[in-house]
Amino acid sequence: MLRPVFLLLAFEMDVNRF
Numbered sequence: 001m002l003r004p005v006f007l008l009l010a011f012e013m014d015v016n017r018f
Helices: 004-017
Strands: none
Touching: none
16 A cells, blocks of 8 residues: 555655656
8 A cells, every 4th residue: 555655755756857
């Protein structure tokens, strides 16, 4: 089960990409 923190990290990485 993936924790919400992992999802948040992925989202932050996506935002950083922009």
